[in-house]
Amino acid sequence: MxxxxxxxxxxxxxxxxxxxxxxxxxxxxxxxxxxxxxxxxxxxxxxxxxxxxxxxxxxxxxxxxxxxxxxxxxxxxxxxxxxxxxxxxxxxxxxxxxxxxxxxxxxxxxxxxxxxxxxxxxxxxxxxxxxxxxxxxxxxxxxxxxxxxxxxxxxxxxxxxxxxxxxxxxxxxxxxxxxxxxxxxxxxxxxxQAGARRSVAETLLPSMRGRGWRDAAKWAAQADVIAPTIVGGSWDRGGADLGPTGAKQKWARVGVDGVTVADQVPDADFVWDPNLGRAGLVPLTVEQVALLQGFPVDWRIAGRKTARYRQVGNAxxxxxxxxxxxxxxxxxxxxxxxxxxxxxx
Structure with missing residues (x-):
């Protein structure tokens, strides 16, 4: 680049x-x-x-x-x-x-x-x-x-x-x-900066629609808020997730599964329903977390998923x-x- x-x-x-x-x-x-x-x-x-x-x-x-x-x-x-x-x-x-x-x-x-x-x-x-x-x-x-x-x-x-x-x-x-x-x-x-703060929905809706997810707009209506703090986590232990229990609970209120990080955005058949618990929440990809950190869409993060997430989350x-x-x-x-x-x- x-x-x-x-x-x-x-x-x-x-x-x-x-x-x-x-x-x-x-x-x-x-x-x-x-x-x-x-x-x-x-x-x-x-x-x-x-x-x-x-x-x-x-x-x-x-x-x-x-x-x-x-x-x-x-x-x-x-x-x-x-x-x-x-x-x-x-x-x-x-x-x-x-x-x-x-x-x-x-x-x-x-x-x-x-x-x-x-x-x-x-x-x-x-x-x-x-x-x-x-x-x-x-x-x-x-x-x-x-x-x-x-x-x-x-x-x-x-x-x-x-x-x-x-x-x-x-x-x-x-x-x-x-x-x-x-x-x-x-x-x-x-x-x-003056004006309204940029929301999760505004930032991620284009990528959420990337594979034809039919519930993308429905999810975005709940995610029209500012994201909670992204927690990079320790390099020495654990896998890729969005932080400790408190952070995961905040993400759940945005309709996001903070227990894991996805390899891909949801496909057309994914059913978003927070009433189903984790099964009905949408996980984020590393690329989406990078967008929430303010990285440009073309900024490439090297490595496997956990290492990539750690880099982004701690940036x-x-x-x-x-x-x-x-x-x-x-x-x-x-x-x-x-x-x-x-x-x-």
């Missing part, structure tokens, strides 16, 4: 380094906002295959961020933006209760360490909303903040919901945005990434016109 021609022709292109690239949702949205990655990293081969399939010109490396040394990749020095959708950080209290490790926290710390090695003008990191709002995470926020201030960056934590940016899903995202020097003064979080919605990229790009364009603001001198 060739790179988006509109993005290529857009003025004021910027450079970026992306870590934990996953299925490419964040990178795609940032590309649409004017950012071209000089390097993308992910520690999963299947995720790297997905990004390479869709953007063969991008330099994608299968490499853990914990092992990444900018000295070996000097093209990343002084990029405009360091970005990443990081593994979901657990609170210190949760780690203590479960006797789990702090692998996700190590990735967050490694990302902040990269700020020192790369010296980007801006930083964008995405994670769980609880990292921003819960007191359990305050020690983590404090460590990150102290390090960024030490490096000469100012920053803000914030939560945005993807449904406010054209994604047909209620999906809160925790965000950290930082700028070198005093550029933070010029940054504004992207405003919510940053591209429309949200685009809105954030446009907000960051606006600051950087002004900085290029007034360079003294970049260093804060």
């Amino acid at each position: 060739e790179q988006d021609q509109g993005a290529v022709g857009a003025p004021h292109r910027f450079t970026s380094l992306e870590i934990c690239a996953g299925a490419g949702g964040l990178a795609l949205g940032l590309e649409q906002a004017g950012f071209d990655p000089v390097l993308l990293l992910d520690n999963r081969s299947i995720a790297c295959e997905t990004v390479r399939t869709n953007r063969p010109r991008w330099d994608v490396r299968e490499l853990d961020v914990l092992d990444f040394d900018p000295v070996d990749h000097q093209q990343v020095y002084d990029v405009h933006l360091l970005s990443g959708g990081l593994p979901r950080v657990k609170s210190p209290a949760t780690v203590a209760r479960t006797r789990g490790d702090d692998a996700e926290l190590s990735v967050l710390k490694a990302a902040v360490d990269l700020v020192y090695g790369v010296q980007p003008q801006a930083v964008l990191l995405e994670n769980v909303p609880d990292l921003v709002r819960k007191s359990d995470y305050e020690p983590i926020r404090k460590v990150v903040g102290e390090e960024l201030r030490h490096l000469g960056y100012r920053f803000r934590w914030h939560i945005l919901n993807a449904k406010d940016y054209g994604v047909p899903q209620s999906r809160e995202v925790g965000l950290l945005v930082a700028f070198k020097g005093d550029l933070m003064d010029r940054f504004e979080w992207p405003r919510s 940053t919605p591209p429309p949200l990434a685009r809105a954030l990229g446009e907000a960051i790009g606006s600051v950087l364009r002004k900085a290029n016109e007034d360079p003294i603001r970049v260093t804060g001198k």
Whole structure:
């Protein structure tokens, strides 16, 4: 798949380094906002295959961020933006209760360490909303903040919901945005889009009709709502489903079987009747879940079904990434016109 021609022709292109690239949702949205990655990293081969399939010109490396040394990749020095959708950080209290490790926290710390090695003008990191709002995470926020201030960056934590940016899903995202020097003064979080929010029915009805399903319109009447949060799940256990019990119950109210992920959309003879329980609910395909995440219909996801679903479910919605990229790009364009603001001198 060739790179988006509109993005290529857009003025004021910027450079970026992306870590934990996953299925490419964040990178795609940032590309649409004017950012071209000089390097993308992910520690999963299947995720790297997905990004390479869709953007063969991008330099994608299968490499853990914990092992990444900018000295070996000097093209990343002084990029405009360091970005990443990081593994979901657990609170210190949760780690203590479960006797789990702090692998996700190590990735967050490694990302902040990269700020020192790369010296980007801006930083964008995405994670769980609880990292921003819960007191359990305050020690983590404090460590990150102290390090960024030490490096000469100012920053803000914030939560945005993807449904406010054209994604047909209620999906809160925790965000950290930082700028070198005093550029933070010029940054504004992207405003919510005006008008009605895009629904599940509006997004999926064309695909539901793809094999002649006669009950597609009947289902769509019940599914004229915003989707509940898509849960990517753990890479280490379980198959492809739409999340824990609570999430499955929410999907059932939309007429969807959240216990499984389908190989194909329903055929002409499928009878949709929620009164029959799971047998009367329609399962979604990976491609449909990708649409609910805001991926374009032609974005290909590599691998077998469970691996494909994990990539999609854990992705940053591209429309949200685009809105954030446009907000960051606006600051950087002004900085290029007034360079003294970049260093804060």
